[in-house]
Amino acid sequence: MSSELPVSPLLISVPEQYFGSDYAAGAHPAVMRALAATNLQKTAGYGQDEYCREAADLIRAACRCPEAEVRFLIGGSQTNMVALTALLASYQGVAAAQTGHIWGHEAGAIERGGHRVIPLPSHDGRVAAEDLRSLWTSYLNDETRDHIVMPGAVYLSQPTESGTLYSLAQLREISAVCREAGLSLYVDGARLAYALSCPENDVSLPDLAALCDAFYIGGTKCGALFGEALVFPKAGRVPHFFSVMKQSGAVLAKGRLLGVQFKALFTDGLYGEIGRTALEKADRLRRGLCALGFKPLGSSPTNQIFIRVSEPLYHALTGAGFGGFWSLEPDGTYVIRFVTDWSAGENDVQLLLDFLARNRDNK
Numbered sequence: 001m002s003s004e005l006p007v008s009p010l011l012i013s014v015p016e017q018y019f020g021s022d023y024a025a026g027a028h029p030a031v032m033r034a035l036a037a038t039n040l041q042k043t044a045g046y047g048q049d050e051y052c053r054e055a056a057d058l059i060r061a062a063c064r065c066p067e068a069e070v071r072f073l074i075g076g077s078q079t080n081m082v083a084l085t086a087l088l089a090s091y092q093g094v095a096a097a098q099t100g101h102i103w104g105h106e107a108g109a110i111e112r113g114g115h116r117v118i119p120l121p122s123h124d125g126r127v128a129a130e131d132l133r134s135l136w137t138s139y140l141n142d143e144t145r146d147h148i149v150m151p152g153a154v155y156l157s158q159p160t161e162s163g164t165l166y167s168l169a170q171l172r173e174i175s176a177v178c179r180e181a182g183l184s185l186y187v188d189g190a191r192l193a194y195a196l197s198c199p200e201n202d203v204s205l206p207d208l209a210a211l212c213d214a215f216y217i218g219g220t221k222c223g224a225l226f227g228e229a230l231v232f233p234k235a236g237r238v239p240h241f242f243s244v245m246k247q248s249g250a251v252l253a254k255g256r257l258l259g260v261q262f263k264a265l266f267t268d269g270l271y272g273e274i275g276r277t278a279l280e281k282a283d284r285l286r287r288g289l290c291a292l293g294f295k296p297l298g299s300s301p302t303n304q305i306f307i308r309v310s311e312p313l314y315h316a317l318t319g320a321g322f323g324g325f326w327s328l329e330p331d332g333t334y335v336i337r338f339v340t341d342w343s344a345g346e347n348d349v350q351l352l353l354d355f356l357a358r359n360r361d362n363k
Contacts, residue, residue: 019285019352020324021221022191022303025343027261028223028274034264035225035257043256046242047072052259058266059217059229065209069235071242072227072258073250076190077106079216079228082248084153085113086238087184087214092152094186095135097122099161101188116149124299125162127154129173136181153213154178157188158195158203163300165195168202175211187215193222194303197275209233219261223274223342227258274342278303281340281349288353292360297335305338316359322352 018024026032043049056070073079080102084094093116096103102110103117110117120131132154139145154174159165166174178185187208195201208215212233219227238244245251252258265271282303286296289307297306306326309317314334317323326335338352 018321019338019340019344019348020318020321022194022278022339022341023221025341027225028264028270028342030270031224031261031264034260038256038260041256045253045255046251047255047259049256049259051256051263055229055259055262055266058263059231062205062266063209063231063233064206065231065233067233067235068209069232069237069241071230071232071245072252072255072262073216073230073245074226074228074252074258075220076101076188076216076218076228077109078248078250079230080106080155080188081109081113082245082250083186083214083216083230084110084115084155085248086241086244087186088115088152089150090114091150093118093149094153094155095120095127095132095151095183096155097125097127097160099125100127100155101157101161101190102155105161115152117155118149118151122162125160125164126166126170127156127174129170129177132174132177132183133181136177136183151181151183153184153186155186155188157190158208158215159191159198159300159302159304162298163302163304163306164298165198165201165301166203168207171203171207171211178213184213185211187212189216190218190228191221191303192216192218193271193275194278195275197272197279198301200301213237217262217271219258219265221341222271223265224261225257227261229258229262277342278340278344281344285338285340285349285352288349289356292353292356294356294360303340305340306335307338308333308335310334313359317355320355322355 052072059070060066060068095118098119099122103119120127135151139151175185214232217229282305286305289296294307310333314336317336323336323338326337328334
């Protein structure tokens with residue numbers, strides 16, 4: 001009997017030029033080298049090791065927020081659920097755009113924790129300050145408000161689920177509404193490297209630290225093997241947050257694996273380099289798509305590109321491992337999403353463009 005484990009077909013079906021997500025590849029080589037170099041070291045567990053402390057210090061420095069509390073978690077959905085559960089009272093909900101990740105792509109994780117997601121109109125993926133102000137005013141003026149869910153927090157992501165960006169002016173306006181109303185402002189930064197490196201972006205890590213109650217710096221989609229760094233600019237914002245993590249099953253015993261990765265990501269500008277590499281490939285892909293007659297949908301300047309294609313072309317693309325499903329439109333066409341990351345090679349974008357050129361009759 002062979003001692004080799006069977007290999008799932010799913011594990012061998014993704015080609016090197018895959019553009020379905022930005023977490024398909026493993027870790028950036030610099031991160032892998034750091035993990036390998038520390039593999040046999042024995043440290044304290046649960047994030048109490050020197051690597052987590054050093055990584056947290058690097059993040060505090062990058063945020064220009066020396067008093068910040070930094071916690072390392074494993075994945076984005078877990079971070080969103082734990083952070084929002086901790087920020088909200090039992091009778092409160094969180095407002096988010098109808099296109100927000102927690103509304104449409106987290107399988108009700110926030111609701112499972114006992115908190116309603118309150119949908120707001122999506123403006124190219126963004127929440128508008130005036131809609132948020134209207135929500136709060138409506139709550140205050142509702143004579144039955146003791147019987148309904150009270151808005152307690154606002155969820156944004158930078159970039160948005162549509163690949164768009166909040167400007168600093170927009171973020172300041174939203175933050176001002178939140179502070180006036182006493183709402184916690186939370187920013188999902190799963191793809192933050194691609195926002196920070198985008199030429200159109202004017203929001204920095206120090207800006208996030210100044211304007212938010214909590215935000216996280218994505219690692220899983222930005223060059224790490226796994227992991228996210230959650231930042232509370234004001235330490236103690238959530239008392240006993242470690243215990244909240246523990247209750248939620250969100251504490252990694254081998255916590256140094258997270259610290260090692262984020263120390264590497266925040267050394268010698270690697271986090272920014274990862275973002276720039278992905279954006280360069282995305283820009284090249286956008287230009288090539290336009291040259292072939294495919295007009296990207298929306299106004300995403302980051303590493304996500306959306307195009308509308310026919311059903312035959314959609315199946316051809318996904319069958320070849322290019323792109324991923326985004327939506328099925330009422331007219332029977334498909335919206336497909338292409339996502340670039342640090343691992344895209346020089347020829348990968350051209351392989352996709354060549355495939356589209358050969359199959360554009362099915363456009």
